[in-house]
Amino acid sequence: KAGVTQTPRYLIKTRGQQVTLSCSPISGHRSVSWYQQTPGQGLQFLFEYFSETQRNKGNFPGRFSGRQFSNSRSEMNVSTLELGDSALYLCASSPEGTAYSGNTIYFGEGSWLTVV
Amino acid sequence: QKEVEQDPGPLSVPEGAIVSLNCTYSNSAFQYFMWYRQYSRKGPELLMYTYSSGNKEDGRFTAQVDKSSKYISLFIRDSQPSDSATYLCASLENFGNEKLTFGTGTRLTIIP
Numbered sequence: 001k002a003g004v005t006q007t008p009r010y011l012i013k014t015r016g017q018q019v020t021l022s023c024s025p026i027s028g029h030r031s032v033s034w035y036q037q038t039p040g041q042g043l044q045f046l047f048e049y050f051s052e053t054q055r056n057k058g059n060f061p062g063r064f065s066g067r068q069f070s071n072s073r074s075e076m077n078v079s080t081l082e083l084g085d086s087a088l089y090l091c092a093s094s095p096e097g098t099a100y101s102g103n104t105i106y107f108g109e110g111s112w113l114t115v116v
Numbered sequence: 117q118k119e120v121e122q123d124p125g126p127l128s129v130p131e132g133a134i135v136s137l138n139c140t141y142s143n144s145a146f147q148y149f150m151w152y153r154q155y156s157r158k159g160p161e162l163l164m165y166t167y168s169s170g171n172k173e174d175g176r177f178t179a180q181v182d183k184s185s186k187y188i189s190l191f192i193r194d195s196q197p198s199d200s201a202t203y204l205c206a207s208l209e210n211f212g213n214e215k216l217t218f219g220t221g222t223r224l225t226i227i228p
Contacts, residue, residue, distance in 0.1 A: 004159075006159075031214045033214050033215070033216075035216075035218075042218055042219070042220045042221060043160075043204065043206075043216075043218040043221075044218075045215045045216065045217070048213075048214045048215060050214075055212075055213070055214075056213055056214070056215050058215070090159055090160070092214075092216070094211065094214055104148075104150065104162060104165045105150070105162070105208075105214060105216060106162055107152070107159040107160045107161070107162075108159050109158055109159040110158075110159045112157075
């Protein structure tokens, strides 16, 4: 069974540009969430989507946005990039149902974004 | 105060030793607890998952949760150099609200 797939793996952008990152969840998983990982702040929750609806949102500025498609694939977008946006962006997916049944949350390898 | 606190280490132990990794949390609503292992420049890999208080064992790994003291532990027996990685504890209130709250991670090195 394929895992969570994120593209691109590495990218370099210039301050002020915008970037779009893509995530394909594990087959059958309908919840997709995004996290930012930096050395200073660790892993921080950005937002979560389920059935094309944003279900939860972290404490990030409006420059960070996302969406989910009918096939559960998700994209996140960061506009007007700042140097501090340089980070590893991680996507995670989980199936429906409760964790008591053994379902839980799996991560992709991430997209490394460098803003120069 | 962070909702999940974790000693960042680094922690170095000799091969074969028992490793103890710990986290504390402050949010009483957390019900699900995970441990992830992250190798350098890779995504987090799910190691252990527990629901509520109790122990769970999987091979050389044992996860413990004590909700009364809000304490989460991961024990690694017979540690191997391949266990060298950053270990992240994470907590979740409920599925249907998939927002994991992570500790800062503990960098572990197993010395051959």
